[in-house]
Amino acid sequence: MNTIVEFVDEKEPNVDIIKLAGDTIRKGGLVVFPTETVYGLGANALDSEAVHKIFIAKGRPQDNPLIIHVADFDIEEFVEEIPPIAKKMMDKFWPGPLTLIMKKSSKVPDITSAGLDSIGIRMPSNSVANRLIKEAGVPIAAPSANISGRPSPTDIDTCIEDLTGRVDCIIGGEKCKIGLESTIVDCTVEPPLVLRPGGIILEMLREIHPEIQIDPAVMIKVEGSFKPKAPGMKYRHYAPKAPVKIVVGDLEKTVAKINEIVQNYIDDGKKIGIMASNETIHMYPKGIVKSLGSRSNLNSVARNLFKTLRDFDNDKVDIILSESFEEKGVGIAIMNRLKKAAGFELINADT
Numbered sequence: 632m633n634t635i636v637e638f639v640d641e642k643e644p645n646v647d648i649i650k651l652a653g654d655t656i657r658k659g660g661l662v663v664f665p666t667e668t669v670y671g672l673g674a675n676a677l678d679s680e681a682v683h684k685i686f687i688a689k690g691r692p693q694d695n696p697l698i699i700h701v702a703d704f705d706i707e708e709f710v711e712e713i714p715p716i717a718k719k720m721m722d723k724f725w726p727g728p729l730t731l732i733m734k735k736s737s738k739v740p741d742i743t744s745a746g747l748d749s750i751g752i753r754m755p756s757n758s759v760a761n762r763l764i765k766e767a768g769v770p771i772a773a774p775s776a777n778i779s780g781r782p783s784p785t786d787i788d789t790c791i792e793d794l795t796g797r798v799d800c801i802i803g804g805e806k807c808k809i810g811l812e813s814t815i816v817d818c819t820v821e822p823p824l825v826l827r828p829g830g831i832i833l834e835m836l837r838e839i840h841p842e843i844q845i846d847p848a849v850m851i852k853v854e855g856s857f858k859p860k861a862p863g864m865k866y867r868h869y870a871p872k873a874p875v876k877i878v879v880g881d882l883e884k885t886v887a888k889i890n891e892i893v894q895n896y897i898d899d900g901k902k903i904g905i906m907a908s909n910e911t912i913h914m915y916p917k918g919i920v921k922s923l924g925s926r927s928n929l930n931s932v933a934r935n936l937f938k939t940l941r942d943f944d945n946d947k948v949d950i951i952l953s954e955s956f957e958e959k960g961v962g963i964a965i966m967n968r969l970k971k972a973a974g975f976e977l978i979n980a981d982t
């Protein structure tokens with residue numbers, strides 16, 4: 632497949648290109664587009680054949696449902712009902728990085744929801760995404776625009792690398808502002824449940840409903856018969872080529888522990904990547920060290936995480952050792968993605 636790649640400026644988007652991309656979606660094609668969270672791989676959410684192509688292009692398991700992206704608040708036709716709590720969250724956080732799970736209507740094909748009777752819906756705030764959905768005139772089903780299992784793309788080059796030849800069109804150009812996928816809240820249960828943490832943090836959600844909880848599968852390894860509520864959370868995700876290990880505990884001890892492990896690997900002739908922070912980057916004399924950003928600005932860490940994981944692929948490291956971050960605010964989402972990238976391999980620095 633010949634893939635068209637077009638740069639679109641967020642502030643002054645080229646309307647002709649967005650029209651072309653919208654036509655492509657309406658006619659059943661695949662378009663990669665930017666959002667404020669990560670890039671999406673979109674198709675007409677109401678067209679089973681088009682949605683099927685998404686699963687093929689990504690190599691995505693068929694039991695993993697897609698999120699549909701809308702550009703206005705009239706979502707009644709896609710859901711059985713809008714629970715009052717969902718309405719409140721829409722009013723407060725849309726457009727923005729929040730996906731709400733509701734009971735779906737028969738208008739949404741089963742392939743889009745992977746056979747579930749519910750559907751995730753979100754309204755992106757990115758202006759290119761917003762215009763694309765309007766041009767297409769249909770809701771757009773879009774997972775992250777990566778080959779399944781790889782870290783989600785936060786810039787256009789990564790989309791080009793993963794999906795050239797697999798999609799009709801790639802538009803965008805700017806780096807994603809948030810860098811982690813949307814927060815997912817299941818509104819079919821009471822109290823609502825966070826299935827995936829993201830840029831809309833728990834504290835913000837609890838202002839709307841003080842009892843909102845986080846699905847335990849977000850922070851701990853899912854084993855045995857215990858199933859996460861978001862089917863996608865059960866796969867090893869966000870994974871660079873090299874295995875990732877996270878060192879947890881006191882920061883000073885973490886640095887010492889990482890340096891000790893690095894030395895052991897180097898003695899074995901291995902190449903090591905270290906994910907550090909601005910505060911610690913100068914404390915690692917050996918290994919390939921990259922900073923995720925400042926500990927006092929976890930939003931920057933969130934923005935850099937997926938790209939940094941991918942950059943270590945280019946360095947061809949044998950293993951990646953990462954510092955950990957406080958599980959508070961957006962730190963919950965950062966640690967969720969890191970733990971999944973690491974397959975929950977944690978090393979305690981305090982012992």
Ligand code: TXA
Nearest residue numbers: 668670671696749750751774775812813861862863864
């Ligand atoms: O920020 C985002 O949400 C990005 C951008 C492109 O909008 N999209 C994204 O999609 O992250 P994806 O497909 O990579 O992740 C969707 C997640 C999966 O874990 C899936 O299992 C879960 O949402 N999900 C979708 N529909 C669901 C449903 N009805 N019930 C439970 N989980 C659902």
Ligand code: MG
Nearest residue numbers: 774775783812
């Ligand atoms: Mg994804």
